[in-house]
Amino acid sequence: MSFISLLWVLLLGSLLGLELIGKVPPTLHTPLMSGANAISGITMLAALTLIVKAEGNVPLLIIGSVSLGFALFNVVGGFFVTDRMLAMFSRKPSNKK
Amino acid sequence: MSFISLLWVLLLGSLLGLELIGKVPPTLHTPLMSGANAISGITMLAALTLIVKAEGNVPLLIIGSVSLGFALFNVVGGFFVTDRMLAMFSRKPSNKK
Amino acid sequence: MNLPVIIKFVIDLLAVLLLALGIKGLSKVKSARDANRLAAFAMSLSVVGLLSYYLGTSGIAIQAWIWIIIGSIIGSLFGAILAKKVPMTSMPETVALFNGCGGMSSLLVALGVAIFPISSGQENFDFFKSLINEVSISVSIFVGAITFTGSIVAMAKLQGWLSTPGWTQSKVRHFVNIVFAVASLIAFFDLINGNTSSIWLLVIVSSLLGIGVTLPIGGADMPVVISLLNSYSGIAAAAAGFVVDSQLLIVAGAMVGAAGLILTQVMCKGMNRSLVSVLFGGSLSAQSTASSGSGEYTNITSCSVEECALTLEAANKVIIVPGYGLAVAQAQHTLREVTKKLEQSGIEVVYAIHPVAGRMPGHMNVLLAEADVPYEQLKEMDVVNPDFPATDVVLVLGANDVVNPQAKNDSSSPLYGMPVLDVQEARTVFVIKRGMSAGYSGIKNDLFDLPNTSMVFGDAKKVLNDLIGELKDLGVGEK
Amino acid sequence: MNLPVIIKFVIDLLAVLLLALGIKGLSKVKSARDANRLAAFAMSLSVVGLLSYYLGTSGIAIQAWIWIIIGSIIGSLFGAILAKKVPMTSMPETVALFNGCGGMSSLLVALGVAIFPISSGQENFDFFKSLINEVSISVSIFVGAITFTGSIVAMAKLQGWLSTPGWTQSKVRHFVNIVFAVASLIAFFDLINGNTSSIWLLVIVSSLLGIGVTLPIGGADMPVVISLLNSYSGIAAAAAGFVVDSQLLIVAGAMVGAAGLILTQVMCKGMNRSLVSVLFGGSLSAQSTASSGSGEYTNITSCSVEECALTLEAANKVIIVPGYGLAVAQAQHTLREVTKKLEQSGIEVVYAIHPVAGRMPGHMNVLLAEADVPYEQLKEMDVVNPDFPATDVVLVLGANDVVNPQAKNDSSSPLYGMPVLDVQEARTVFVIKRGMSAGYSGIKNDLFDLPNTSMVFGDAKKVLNDLIGELKDLGVGEK
Numbered sequence A, B: 001m002s003f004i005s006l007l008w009v010l011l012l013g014s015l016l017g018l019e020l021i022g023k024v025p026p027t028l029h030t031p032l033m034s035g036a037n038a039i040s041g042i043t044m045l046a047a048l049t050l051i052v053k054a055e056g057n058v059p060l061l062i063i064g065s066v067s068l069g070f071a072l073f074n075v076v077g078g079f080f081v082t083d084r085m086l087a088m089f090s091r092k093p094s095n096k097k
Numbered sequence C, D: 001m002n003l004p005v006i007i008k009f010v011i012d013l014l015a016v017l018l019l020a021l022g023i024k025g026l027s028k029v030k031s032a033r034d035a036n037r038l039a040a041f042a043m044s045l046s047v048v049g050l051l052s053y054y055l056g057t058s059g060i061a062i063q064a065w066i067w068i069i070i071g072s073i074i075g076s077l078f079g080a081i082l083a084k085k086v087p088m089t090s091m092p093e094t095v096a097l098f099n100g101c102g103g104m105s106s107l108l109v110a111l112g113v114a115i116f117p118i119s120s121g122q123e124n125f126d127f128f129k130s131l132i133n134e135v136s137i138s139v140s141i142f143v144g145a146i147t148f149t150g151s152i153v154a155m156a157k158l159q160g161w162l163s164t165p166g167w168t169q170s171k172v173r174h175f176v177n178i179v180f181a182v183a184s185l186i187a188f189f190d191l192i193n194g195n196t197s198s199i200w201l202l203v204i205v206s207s208l209l210g211i212g213v214t215l216p217i218g219g220a221d222m223p224v225v226i227s228l229l230n231s232y233s234g235i236a237a238a239a240a241g242f243v244v245d246s247q248l249l250i251v252a253g254a255m256v257g258a259a260g261l262i263l264t265q266v267m268c269k270g271m272n273r274s275l276v277s278v279l280f281g282g283s284l285s286a287q288s289t290a291s292s293g294s295g296e297y298t299n300i301t302s303c304s305v306e307e308c309a310l311t312l313e314a315a316n317k318v319i320i321v322p323g324y325g326l327a328v329a330q331a332q333h334t335l336r337e338v339t340k341k342l343e344q345s346g347i348e349v350v351y352a353i354h355p356v357a358g359r360m361p362g363h364m365n366v367l368l369a370e371a372d373v374p375y376e377q378l379k380e381m382d383v384v385n386p387d388f389p390a391t392d393v394v395l396v397l398g399a400n401d402v403v404n405p406q407a408k409n410d411s412s413s414p415l416y417g418m419p420v421l422d423v424q425e426a427r428t429v430f431v432i433k434r435g436m437s438a439g440y441s442g443i444k445n446d447l448f449d450l451p452n453t454s455m456v457f458g459d460a461k462k463v464l465n466d467l468i469g470e471l472k473d474l475g476v477g478e479k
């Protein structure tokens, strides 16, 4: 039962993802890609779990830590760079002032 | 765990429902309402389950059967009536022929 | 994890996909009809999935089959007959009735499970599991009962079987409803605490709550209420899904519940209303009798059917504006006869359809289509509005708010911002209604005061019948 | 079901809601920036949820904390520095790099779990559970490795570190890739069968597959490929969610995976390409060298920078059309200097931005904003198109396809149907590019043959620098 429910969660998450993006203006394709990319770094949670559950197994701790590093590189860098791009777009209102 | 997963299913189903309907032209409000209403008769599955699992308990069988009747009244009537309404709208193409 | 489980999962998954596609498709004109059929197919698929699962595992007893067949045949038969027979004018009450029965079904399932606990097949029965069970049973009963009684009241009001009692318009009703709500809550917690007998209390007070909330709401707001109750019946289905442990039910119920909520919002917006004022504001028409008395008309021109016929005879282009009153009078067929006569004399006739004209959104299209008005003659508001200046005669038939120029000119008006038909720009406007009373919004209509507007008082159907006679006398439409 | 579980569930739920809102908001100009921050907040929230859950249950060892802190600090630091430092012209490769690292992270987690099976806290360990575990580990490794190597290749190609080897354009590549795919499949099933050593085979062949698929694709198609790989990294995250039993990971991964797929489709459409031809068609530019040779130009006018400067000096209204070539030449700052000079002499200057001009969709806006071009001067295609007939001079800077009139006139052209800028309607058009080679689509540009078009050959940055000199000599912009 639990596994079936997880499959449902997978299916519904996918359907939701399909629905969430309707029309995107071309100007936003790149920032949206970059933002979604940052979100895909959510694997950091898996890396964290690995470290916490490693129970002193040093090789596992190292693998987990490296994995966490990669994930956070993706997440932090991704969000920052998206913000930088979007900051360029949103000069509109600041110029109108 | 299983219950938590069911809650996730509930949440994601709701989010999906929120996303599915974007802009509906007013002409379709009534058919959409009526069609969605027919779908809510999905409780017929619960009624069926009740009957199958009643294990010869007659009052339960009766309750299940009445419940099934109500649900199917909703489902069958709902889909038919929606189709009748939508048939009226879709005269457009048949007139163009 | 055996074969039946896998098969059922795949079927359920497919059913959910198709249902989602169905709901999505129903919101687009092009795909709506196919989407409805798709959803119907998905529902049958889900039944096949469930039955095949039980056939593949525990089996289904003969006795169970008998009750299944009895229940389905009776339910489907009545549903199909009603759906075929019901006139298009009664759509709102029909949808309300169907919806109420859906709620009743959830209520009954929950009651059945509560009274005769079934073996759920789960071996690891624990306290926590039973708590969830009781919560979902209570929710299912609560929401199911509200949906049922609320929908039945809505239906009765729309059918005219029930009027709005005066006391429901006073503040007392809020007090009464709060009492019901609190009582439901007490019964709810009592039930979860294991006191099974309070189940009947819950059934009764939540039924009363459904009645108490719906009764004060005016007939014109009913579409919104039905849509909201429809959303509730989705929630009831999802709760039933927790009771019988079915993800499919949970997903489908949640989808309908959420989509219904959005639709309710969209509907409110389309009618220039807010959900809060619909639910707690009481009947608009009750409020309006007061305010419409204070709106003073200063320059009303009333005229006879004969005059109207004479003007029509001389016209080249006529626009018909049908409204709520036409639907109430069920005069769409008579109207069609009038317009046929005009067309036969070479007069161009067009129908201007406001999106919320009638009793439900989109209702007017359905009514006129049923009266065999050719689709090409139905023009949507945005299309027809530029044509009014070049129009000789406009016939406003039981419409009021949708032709009120205040919506454009008077920013203090409650109608302000609602898009309207610019009938006042035509050469002559005839307004056919029974008296000077206001429309749905209860607001004075500036149109009636304009010099180019004449009122023709009387029931829409009667006036149109008279008009047919007059036109016949004038020889219109009899080349 | 204790308190930590409930708290974690609520936090996870909130995080998913916010992430969904974030993805949705990122697709609307108004809300994009806030949505990005919202998503970032949701991610931190999810970390807090996870850590507090473990603190509340099994606790977190000091040693674990140390490794957590080391990993996070190093990763975040490098990420933040790169994100701050990287020039806007290198956005595509930066996104590719980040994406690849996300894939690597999923790959490592799966490897770690596979090599050192951890106690998952589940007491009822059974065969079925371990099967699921192995499948999800394999999927995570497979998709993670492809994402990683594919993204790194994409980055290297975009940076110019890697060119497209000739053999990858022959049919051989399909054969090679099929071999890799089959080998992955074998390793996959071997792994599920319990043969843990084949994990390394899986890592190697899926890495090779990622390289083999990405290497033949031309640089201009890279945005699509990166978007697709981004979708993959979502799938890898979802698979990792199955490995560590986290619904949050599954939902977020699935959402990103599906949204990435849609975005990939939308992007392809915006560039008039199909996903299949991007993935299996090989490099467009490799194909185009052939076809562009066959496109014969009959009426090319070439002119010097001096002539161009003279015409500019006499103009009243100038429109700049920046394209891919401008981005490659990194000439946006030089361009800004030229336009400043023109403006100072009272010439009206406007930039016409085609949606897919540049190296990525929306790239041009970012580049010009970085060069401090005032936002008011950036005009979108639909807005600027009617202005061309009233324009004296158009400067086409390293743009080609986006100004090709074939897209409107020639229904047999592969470009047909793509919206373009109607530069040919201006009085004079100067096209600044290095030679006669074709653009991204490899198609002859009819614009170059028109009598009012003159070519100014040379690297965009060099030509613009020369132009500054010439304008200075003419005394433009020095009142």
Ligand SMILES: NC(=O)c1ccc[n+]([C@@H]2O[C@H](COP(=O)([O-])OP(=O)(O)OC[C@H]3O[C@@H](n4cnc5c(N)ncnc54)[C@H](OP(=O)(O)O)[C@@H]3O)[C@@H](O)[C@H]2O)c1
Binding pocket: C220, C221, C222, C223, C270, C271, C272, C322, C323, C324, C325, C326, C328, C329, C355, C356, C357, C358, C359, C360, C361, C362, C363, C397, C398, C399, C400, C401, C402, C403, C432, C433, C434, C435, C436, C437, C438, C439, C440, C441, C458, C459, C460, C461
């Ligand atoms: N379509 C929908 O979905 C929907 C749903 C709910 C609310 N609404 C709201 O309802 C309004 C609809 O506008 P509307 O112009 O169609 O209707 P309306 O403003 O409600 O006006 C209807 C008019 O018809 C007249 N009438 C009633 N019965 C009649 C009969 N038997 N014969 C002749 N006339 C009759 C009434 O005047 P007398 O009493 O003087 O005859 C009344 O003024 C809008 O405000 C809309 O927002 C619409």
Ligand SMILES: NC(=O)c1ccc[n+]([C@@H]2O[C@H](COP(=O)([O-])OP(=O)(O)OC[C@H]3O[C@@H](n4cnc5c(N)ncnc54)[C@H](OP(=O)(O)O)[C@@H]3O)[C@@H](O)[C@H]2O)c1
Binding pocket: D220, D221, D222, D223, D270, D271, D272, D322, D323, D324, D325, D326, D328, D329, D355, D356, D357, D358, D359, D360, D361, D362, D363, D397, D398, D399, D400, D401, D402, D403, D432, D433, D434, D435, D436, D437, D438, D439, D440, D441, D458, D459, D460, D461
């Ligand atoms: N923006 C995006 O998201 C994106 C992504 C992928 C594909 N695309 C596609 O790319 C095309 C974009 O159109 P476009 O007009 O911007 O570009 P284009 O059609 O690719 O043409 C670019 C032109 O710039 C010239 N060029 C290259 N380097 C130069 C330099 N250093 N100095 C001066 N000129 C240089 C090239 O000619 P020479 O070699 O003769 O100089 C080439 O003809 C569209 O077909 C679009 O569908 C766009």
